[in-house]
Amino acid sequence: MAHGIARIGRDRFRTHIELGSHHLIADEPEVLGGAHAGPAPYDLLLASLGACTAITLRMYADRKGWPLESLEVDLQWRQEEDGPRVIRTLRVVGLDDAQRDRLAEIAERTPVTLTLLGGVSIDTYLS
Incomplete structure (x- = not known):
């Protein structure tokens, strides 16, 4: 069974994603108000x-x-x-x-x- 957790704080759209032992950052591109810190x-x-x-x-x-x-x-x-x-x-x-x-x-x-x-x-x- 797959399981993931996505967390967002005050960092605009920057989202921290945990998938088991793997960690990813998702974000929106600058044109949409994000910092483009990770994939959308x-x-x-x-x-x-x-x-x-x-x-x-x-x-x-x-x-x-x-x-x-x-x-x-x-x-x-x-x-x-x-x-x-x-x-x-x-x-x-x-x-x-x-x-x-x-x-x-x-x-x-x-x-x-x-x-x-x-x-x-x-x-x-x-x-």
């Missing part, structure tokens, strides 16, 4: 999707014994008329066309991809 929330969302995609595809290629040399997951967040959209581009080195196509299919079924596509319920409580 949507940047962190893209980071989660990118990491999940890269890890899942590496695991798949390794399990198949494929000679995947490198994989880059390029992500863009776009706000379009019909709603938000993520553009994901995979740059795959070391595989043939059939293997590359299969990785693209697998990318559509990574855990974070499925979560984003399916939505998630959020319960909010006060303590």
Whole structure:
């Protein structure tokens, strides 16, 4: 089970995030009144999707014994008329066309991809 804590004080939008033993800073860019001390929330969302995609595809290629040399997951967040959209581009080195196509299919079924596509319920409580 994943668990995280985000804390903000009087430091404008600078937010300290604890994820187990890992610590991150999130912030807004200067144009939005932040200090750009860390990635903005949507940047962190893209980071989660990118990491999940890269890890899942590496695991798949390794399990198949494929000679995947490198994989880059390029992500863009776009706000379009019909709603938000993520553009994901995979740059795959070391595989043939059939293997590359299969990785693209697998990318559509990574855990974070499925979560984003399916939505998630959020319960909010006060303590």
